[in-house]
Amino acid sequence: MDWEKFVDLSVTDAPRISVTPPGPRSLEILKIQEELEGSAVSYPRGMPMALARGRGATLEDVDGNVYIDCFSGAGVMALGHAHPYVLEAAHGQLDKVTHTLDIPSETRMRLVKVLGRILPAELSRVFFGGPTGSDAVEQAIKLARFNTRRDGIIVFEGAYHGMTGASLAATSDSGHKDGIGSLTPGFQFLPFPYRYRNPFGCPEEKVDEFAADNLERVLDDTHSGYSKPAAVLLEAVQGEGGTIIPGPLFLQRVREITKARGILLICDEIQCGLGRTGKMFAFEHSGIVPDIVTMSKALGGAGFPISAIAFREELNTLPPGKSIGTFRGNMVAFAAGAAGLEWMIENRVPEYAAQLGEKAMTRFREMEKGSRILGEARGIGLMIALEIVEDKKTRKPAADLTKQLRKLAHQRGVMIEVGGHHNNVARLLPPLVISEAHLMKAADILEGVLKDLE
Ligand SMILES: Cc1ncc(COP(=O)(O)O)c(C=O)c1O
DSSP, rough: OGGGGGGGGSOTTOOSSSSOSSSSHHHHHHHHHHHHTTTOOOOHSOOOOOEEEEEEEEEEETOOOOOESSSSHHOOOOOOOOOOHHHHHHHHHTTOOOOOOTTHHHHHHHHHHHHHHOOOTOEEEEOOOOOSHHHHHHHHHHHHHHHTTTTEEETTTTTOOSSSSHHTOOOOOOHHTTSSSSSSEEEEEEEOSTTTTTTOOOOGGGGGHHHHHHHHHHHTTTTTSSOOOOOOEEESSSTTTTOOOOOOOHHHHHHHHHHHTTEEEEEEOTTTTTTTTSSSSSSGGGGGOOOOEOOOOGTTTTTTOOOOOOOOOGGGGTTTSSSSTTSSSBHHHHHHHHHHHHHHHTTTTTHHHHHHHHHHHHHHHHHHHHHHHHEEEEETTTTEEEEEOOOOOTTTTTTHHHHHHHHHHTTTTOOEEESSTTSEEEEEEOOOOOOOHHHHHHHHHHHHHHHHOO
């Protein structure tokens, strides 16, 4: 495979920082935003700048600084910015038709067909419910509830599923939920197999088994406080929770446990899906097939808003009009998404992500050994995390240091995300087409910042 050509998608001599961000033009634009937009705006606080253009795994701000993008707009830009093949498809669609609700078109069917090529055969139906990931989660929950005529949904500590009614109720972070009134009822949380911050006190290598046993226990104990739920909803690799990667056993056991009890399994692949972990879907690492899958982020090819669920034939019971919405499919996103997925398949992008991710992890694990504050480097494919601690023995989370890591990395030309239970996980979600040279350069810069912070 000619992966060398991925190099040409980006600005090769990035990063190039000519003025410490935010530069003067950025400051002017940030000031307008500060004065006119709502106070919940968040990313420019961690990475203050205004953006001008992007190419591949590189982004340029309005002051001419060029960054290595290890953030991808929170995992959206899997094929990088301004991907020529994807944009050609999007431009072509713009001149034809841009909005059709769910009336079919060739473009829409092109995406449906390419999804059929990447999804397991058992997930034979797709549905487009709304433009965002949260919409897909809402649809998945609705479908599970309607089919089982049960209400409960079991979710996990560290989960992030969205910002709307049910998807927010399924999200664990109280920071997102407190102070805004009552949430959709029916959601109960269980501990996730988070090896580094083991919630079970068991040997670390047993954490997957303990987490699955715990699920089985609450389902079978009539005094656990858990009634039989409609579904178990999880991320095969948790994203915002801190890139938490269970072993294959966990998902295999969850699949067995849910199947045996007639409970549906929903895998939220909005962040970890579509090549990110080195396979098209993260659940494939465990060899299981869920009942419902959610997709969004990379699905729009180049950041166009779209989301979908895929599900088993026997769940295809919603009567026409039971689930509607104005933006049930953005035609430009369909065109870009179909072109993007076809390009991904043809160029074996998930395989590239797996191989490059392994090389990067060798580098990051070395960094972990030599660092006093990098508690753990973990990753799967190009979903990589550096958990920052005050002290490697106590593992005390260091949120302030992580914030500074992001700030200094940005000033030196690398964009990263911050997440985790304690906001102490530096997260890398680069475009899957990032070159090895750019990723290693980003690692060098992060290592330099870590040294300076120690
Ligand atoms: C796993 C997961 N599910 C759902 C969502 C919500 O998607 P959106 O922000 O598009 O509503 C996200 C967003 O980060 C996510 O990571």
